[in-house]
Amino acid sequence: MPLSAARSTPRAALLACAAFAVTTAALAQEPTKDECIAANEEAQSLQRSGHLRGARDRLRLCTSHACPGAVREDCAARIHDVEEALPSVVLAARDAAGADLVEVRVTLDGEPLASTLDGKAIDVDPGEHAFGFVAPDGARVDERVVVREGERRRVVEARFASPPAATTATALGPTGPAQAPAPPPPADHASAPGRSQRILAIVAGGLGVAALGVGTYFGLHAKSTYDGALAHCPGGTSSCDGQGTQAGRSAYDQATAATALFVGGGLLAAVGVLLYATAPSRDVAVRASLAGVSIGGRW
Numbered sequence: 001m002p003l004s005a006a007r008s009t010p011r012a013a014l015l016a017c018a019a020f021a022v023t024t025a026a027l028a029q030e031p032t033k034d035e036c037i038a039a040n041e042e043a044q045s046l047q048r049s050g051h052l053r054g055a056r057d058r059l060r061l062c063t064s065h066a067c068p069g070a071v072r073e074d075c076a077a078r079i080h081d082v083e084e085a086l087p088s089v090v091l092a093a094r095d096a097a098g099a100d101l102v103e104v105r106v107t108l109d110g111e112p113l114a115s116t117l118d119g120k121a122i123d124v125d126p127g128e129h130a131f132g133f134v135a136p137d138g139a140r141v142d143e144r145v146v147v148r149e150g151e152r153r154r155v156v157e158a159r160f161a162s163p164p165a166a167t168t169a170t171a172l173g174p175t176g177p178a179q180a181p182a183p184p185p186p187a188d189h190a191s192a193p194g195r196s197q198r199i200l201a202i203v204a205g206g207l208g209v210a211a212l213g214v215g216t217y218f219g220l221h222a223k224s225t226y227d228g229a230l231a232h233c234p235g236g237t238s239s240c241d242g243q244g245t246q247a248g249r250s251a252y253d254q255a256t257a258a259t260a261l262f263v264g265g266g267l268l269a270a271v272g273v274l275l276y277a278t279a280p281s282r283d284v285a286v287r288a289s290l291a292g293v294s295i296g297g298r299w
Contacts, residue, residue, distance in 0.1 A: 036067035040075055047078070052086045052125050052149075087151040088121040093133050093141070093158045101160070107132040121153045133158035194279030201279065205272025211265025215258045222254035 031039065043058035059082060062075040091114055093101040106114040109130050114122065126149045133141045141158035228247050 030066035031061055031064055032066075033068060036062045036064065036071045040071050043075065043078070043082075047082060050126055052082050053123055056082050056086060085126070085149045086123050087126055087147045087149060087154065088123045089131075089145075089147060089154050089156045090119060090121050091117050091131070091133075091156055092119070093117055093135075093160065095160050101135065103136050104158070105134045107134075126151075131156050131158075133160075135160060197275055197279040201272045201275030203272075204268050204275060208265045208268030208270070208272055211261045211268060213265075215261030215265055218254050218258035218261060222251045222258055225254060226251035 039058040039062040043055045043062065046052070046055035046058065056079060059075045059079040063072055063079065065072070067075070091106050093104045095101055100117075102117050104117050105112070106117070108124060110132075113131075124147055126147055128144065128146045131143045131145060133143070139160055141160055143156055143158055145154075145156050147154060225247055233248075
């Protein structure tokens with residue numbers, strides 16, 4: 001035998017063995033006739049109960065070329081309807097600042113669904129589902145969603161209340177984590193102690209001063225009117241003519257109004273001073289001494 005033929009014989013034998021092994025493996029993966037029929041029946045049951053993902057998997061099996069022609073055609077006709085009705089969701093998660101999160105695990109009705117969020121659509125069965133989003137730090141957000149048949153690429157998003165880990169890291173002090181001091185609360189001027197009382201005091205005092213001013217005007221005008229009335233009464237009030245009598249009455253009315261304004265204005269001014277003086281303040285301090293206790297502060 002030539003040397004070249006001797007060398008080619010083992011090589012051909014190896015190739016034949018490899019081809020036989022591949023063919024045997026392919027035949028072993030093909031379903032049998034009974035498996036094709038069972039897959040078709042299971043697909044129908046799963047489709048009726050709404051488990052469309054399982055029905056699709058069974059229909060893909062019974063569309064194999066190894067299945068009988070009638071079974072294969074029936075499965076191929078129904079797999080299109082199942083895929084049309086099968087909904088899908090797009091999972092998303094954001095932190096408190098609105099930034100997208102990627103390293104988030106998601107479960108569907110307690111079963112693992114995704115290890116990370118890549119923005120791709122995932123097929124799910126129609127119906128109500130519980131989506132559980134779990135962040136790397138263990139924080140969890142649950143979302144209950146009703147997914148409808150034929151609904152494609154519905155976004156199911158979880159919003160985590162805590163900010164990203166990079167923004168929640170604490171600064172390390174010489175003895176361990178150092179908490180940053182909390183900022184002081186903004187000053188609430190509207191609720192400052194005694195503010196309303198001081199405003200009321202200023203209003204009362206202002207009205208009192210205005211009343212005193214008007215009273216002064218009426219008092220001076222009453223004096224002038226009375227002096228004019230005396231000019232028409234040469235022998236005293238009993239000898240006044242009509243104009244003098246009328247002027248006297250006007251002077252009396254003006255004097256009465258001036259008196260009322262003086263009294264009312266004085267009271268309002270006093271009330272204003274009292275309210276302002278007794279309004280509470282944050283700066284009130286108690287000072288003790290041997291002589292007694294004194295209270296001081298700023299208003």
